[in-house]
Amino acid sequence: MKPTKMRNKQIYYATMKTASAQLSSLLSENLRKKYGKKSVRVVEGDSVKVIRGEFTGVDGKVTKVSAANNGLTIEGVKKEKLKGEKYDVSVHTSNIEVTGLNTDDKWRMNKLEGKNVRDARPENDKKVEGKKTKMENENQTAEKQVKKSQSANKKSKMEEK
Secondary structure, eight states: OOHHHHHHHHHTSOOHHHHHHTOEEEEOHHHHHHHOOSEEEOOTTOEEEEOSSTTTTOEEEEEEEETTTTEEEETTOEEEOTTSOEEEOOBOGGGEEEEEOOOOOHHHHHHHHTOOGGGGSOSSOHHHHHHHHHHHHHHHHHHHHHHHHHHHHHHHHHHHO
């Protein structure tokens, strides 16, 4: 396959899974030293700085990450229409640098720090909750079967009379 076709396939005609995986950006110098990584996947809530393009030097938090637009929207990065309305501008992830991380996701932080990712699961595992609901469902189905058999017994007794 020609290199241009391959490049277009990877960038412009990529599946949503591939496109969303490409939404990573540079880490700032101090975060690079702290985590030992050069880039990280950008998520909502990260603090970023625009390093290239029309909005160079603007700092802000990520408000939306869009794989469809191949970019993200940042607080303070807006353009104005002719009528005076303002709208968010989508900035490509290659044009920004992550200056602060959103630490809400424990899985993400463990992955960055090189720890075991599975340690990030909460104490109340979803599997345990799923088992509880299965048990409850089994109890409910058993109760329904008992009620059906009781109603069948009542009908048969009425037919005998």
